[in-house]
Amino acid sequence: MVADRRDPLYEGVNSEGSRVRRPKSPHLTIYKFRLSMLMSIGNRLAGVASTAGLGMFAYWLRGLARGGVTYQRSNALLGHPVARLTLAGWCAASIYHLVAGLRHLIWDDAHRLEKTQINQDGPRTLMMTMMMTTIVLGSLTLRAKRRRGSQS
Structure with a gap:
């Protein structure tokens, strides 16, 4: 094994103005990039996306509350294929944020903190997210098809 000869210290200045080492x-140059790092970044992004998606939900609720033309307009806009794709992404982000949050709660309770367990739980989290998203979006799609079929 080759010894790491990089200097682990740097020259800095403390609050009194004196130079200190x-x-x-540690940075990405020190750590090997792992799935758990990507999932941590993804969890934060999913939280932001989940929060941003609430704006679309609020827009729909506003239309629902006002009724009439406003509701028809919000339904027409949210029925557009791009909006539907965005809603599906919002659903996936919210579910991922939920599942990853539960994973973090388990860690906060000092369980499953071994490196092998963390490496096992990453793919499980992704699989649970995909399964739950498929179930939710599939059930919404079936419900919409049934509603359209009964209106004909």
Whole structure:
């Protein structure tokens, strides 16, 4: 094994203005990129997407509350294929954020913290997200088809 000869310290200045040597913070150049790192970043992005998607839901609720033309307009806009794709992404992001949040709650309770367990739970989290998203979107699609069929 080759010894790492990089200097783990850097020259800095403390709050009094004196020069000090401080440890370098580990960065992507130190850590090997892993699925758990990508999932952590993804969880944060999913939280942002989930929150942003609430705007579309609020728009639909506003149309529902006002009724009439406003409701028809919001339904027409949200029925557009691009909006439907966006809603599907919102659904997937919200479910992923939920499942990853549950994973973090398990960690907060000091369970499944071994490296092998963390590496096992990453793909499981992704699989659960895909399964739950498929179930939710599939059931919504079937419900919409039944409603259209009964209106004919």
